[in-house]
Amino acid sequence: MVRKTTKARQSEKRIDERLLVTYLLTLEVGLVAVYSTSSMIAESRFGSHLFFLRQQIIWAVLSLLMVWVITRINLVRFAVYSVPAYVIMLGALAAVFLAEPVNGSQRWLFIGPLTVQPSEFFKLVMIYSLAFSLSNRELNIANWQGLLLKYGPPIGVALLLIVLEPDLGTTIVIFSTVVGVFFLAGARMKHLLVAATPLAGIAAFLVFVIGYKKVRILDYIASLADPLQGSYQSMQAALTLGAGGLFGAGLGDGSQKLFFLPYPHTDFIFAAIGEEIGLLRLLILLLLFMYILFRGFKIAMAQPDKFGYLLAGGLTLSLFVNMAVNIGVVTCLLPVTGLPLPFISYGGSSLLISSIAVGVLLNLSRRVKA
Template sequence: MSYHLVLGVSAVLLALGLLMVLSSSSVLSLRLHDSSYAIFVRQVVWVVLGVPVAWVASRLPLRLVRLLAWPALLVSLALVLATYLPGVGVEVNGNRNWLSLGGGLQVQPSELAKLALVLWCADVYARKAKLLAYWRHLFVPVLPVSVLVIAAVIGQGDLGTALVLFAIALGMLWVVGAPARLFLGASLVAGVTAFALAATDEERKARLTGFVDPLADFGDGGWQASHGFFALATGGWWGSGIGASSQKWGALPEAHTDYIFAIIGEEFGLFGTLVVLGLFVTLAYAGIRIAARTSDIFARNVAAGVVVWLLGQAVINMGMVLGLLPVIGIPLPLISYGGSSLLPTLVALGLLLAIARTEPGAAEALRLSRALGRRGLFAALGSVAGPLRATAAVSSSTTTPRSTTENSG
C-alpha cells in the first residue's frame, strides 16, 4: 500500500539522516561547541518537533489544506522579502537568505516557499482544470507569481533554492499537460539566466570554474568539489565504515549539510549511495502511484508536486556532489542537517500520507492494520483459529457415520 511505503521509506531516510548528521558533524561540533553531539542534538530536536507536525498534516482534510494554499504563498513571499530588511536578514556564506528570530535562532524562509509554491500551483490548476487547453490559463497567474518568488530568492544570492523552485514550477506545468516545446524553451531561458548571473558574480564565477575542472582550481573554487571526489573515491565499493570518514576532519566544507552525500559515499561506499538513491526512487514511485490513484484534482497536483520537489532536489544535490552540476548549496532532503529544510519536507510528506489515505481501499486497509495492532498477535491468531475449529467440527461430523457403518458391517 502506498501509505505504508511512503511512511516506511521516509522513516528510513530520517533515521539515516540522524545517523549521518551525528557522524559527519562530530568533529565540527567539538570544535565549535566543545561537544561532539551538539549539532546532532539540534537535529534531534528538529525531528522531535517535525514528526508531530507531519502527523497533524497527515490528518488534515484536503479542503482545509486547499484553503491554506494562498495564505501560505503570501506568508512565505513576505518572509523571503523580509530578508532584505537591515537587521532582520542575515547573510550566511554569501547569501542573504536567513531571518534572525533572536536567541541565535535563524530560519530560511525560502525553504517554506517550496512547499507554498507546490500548494498554490496545485490549487490554481485545480480551479482551472477545464481551461488549461488555453495558454493564457496555463500561464496566468502561475508564471508571473513563480517568476516573482524565484526572482526574490535569486536576489538573496541563493541560486540553488531558485533552481529547485524553477523545477517545481516546471514540474507542475508538466503535471497539468503543458506541451513539450514549452519545457525546452523554459530550460533554455533558465540556463542562459543562470550563466549570466554566474558570470556577473566573482564567487559564482569561481564555482563555475571549479565545476569545469575542480583540480585546476583546487585551492579556491574547486576545493569543495575536489574533496567531495576524494571522499567518494576513498569509500570504494563498501566504504570505510561508519564514523571513519577522514574528510569530515575539516577538509570538506559543509560535510553535514550540502555535502553529506559525499560522507555517505566515504563511510558506506558505492553500496550506500545506491541505497540512498534507491530510497528516493521508491519514495517517488509511491508518490506517483498516489497521484495516479486519487480522483481529486487538487490532491493529484499536490502529490505530483511533492514528488517533483523532493526527487528534483535530491537529484540536484547528488549531481552536485558527483560533479555533474556546479556547487550551488542544496541540502539532501531528510538527510542533511537543518530544521528550515526538514520541517517543510516533513509537512509535505505528511500531506502525501493524507492523500494516500484517500486511495481506493486505503481506509479499510488502515482500519484493519490498526485493529490488528490493538488486538495483538494472539488475538489475530485466535481469529484464524475460530474458522479452523469450525472446519474441524464439520469434518468430524461427516466422518463419524461412515465409520459406524463400516464397523456394523
C-alpha cells in the first residue's frame, strides 16, 4: 500500500509543471483580454459590461476541469474508440448544415444554452485517431498509394464539410496538421505533396465558389500590391495593432470602444489587446505561446512509443498552426479566415479544445521526464 502511494506521488510529480504554469498564465491573460476588449460591446448589446467575461469564465472553469480529468486517464486504453469517435464527429460536421446560420456561416450546433463548434472538436479527434492508426507496427508508411486510399476518403470528407460551412481557417489548420502528422510518422515529403495537391486544389475551388470567402481572398491579393486595397477588417486590425506603439494605450483604452475593429474580442483580439498593452508586452504573450509549443514538442520527442510521439507532436503542431494563422491574419500576412487565437479569444469551443490539448500533453509528460 505504501509502495502504491509512493508511486502515485512520483507520478504526480512527473507532470510537466512548467507547461502547466505557462498554460495557467496564458489563460489568465486571455480572461483579462476578453474583458478589456469586450466590455464596451457587451454593455452596448447586452446591458452588462461583464456579459462576455462571465461566459468565458464558465468555459475556463470547464476547461480546467477537463485538464484535471485528462491528466488522470489512460490515453492508450481510450484510443480504441477513436474510429467510432471519428464517425460521430463526421455526423456532427454534417449536422451543422441543419442549424441556423450565424454571420453567413453554418459552423455551430445549438445544444440547449450551449453553442458548440464541431470542427474544433474534430481537430482533436482527428489527431487522436491518426496517432493511434499510424502507430500500428504493421502499417507500411512507405506505401503512400495505400495510405492515400485508406486515409484520403475519411479526411477528404471532413475537409469538404468544413470548407462548405465555410471555415477556411479550420480547414488550413486541419490540412496542415494532417500533413505534419504523416511526416512525423515517417512519410516522405514528396509523397505527401503529391497526395495533398488534389485536396488543396478542390478546397481552393470550393473557396472561390463561396461568395464572401472569394471576396476575402481577392481583397488579400489586392492588398499585396496596395495595402489600402485590403479588406476593411484587415486594415482596421493593422491600424489598431500599430496604434499601441511600444507601451500601449492602457487596458480598456483601445480604439475598439469606438467599434472600428470588428470582433475585437474574438478573431482580432491579438490586434485589440496589442493596442492596449503595446508591442513590448505583446512580445511577452508571444513568448508564453512559444514556450507552450516548446514544451509540447519536447514532450513529443521524449515519448517512449510512436503513439505518444505522434499524439503530442500533432497536438502541438495544431496549436502552432492555429496561432500562426490568427496572428498572420491580424498582421495582414494572410487573408481573413475567422480563426480564434488559442487560449485568448472569446469562445468556448476554442478554449475547451486548446485546453484539452494541453491536458493531453500534461498526461503524456507523466510517461517521461521532459
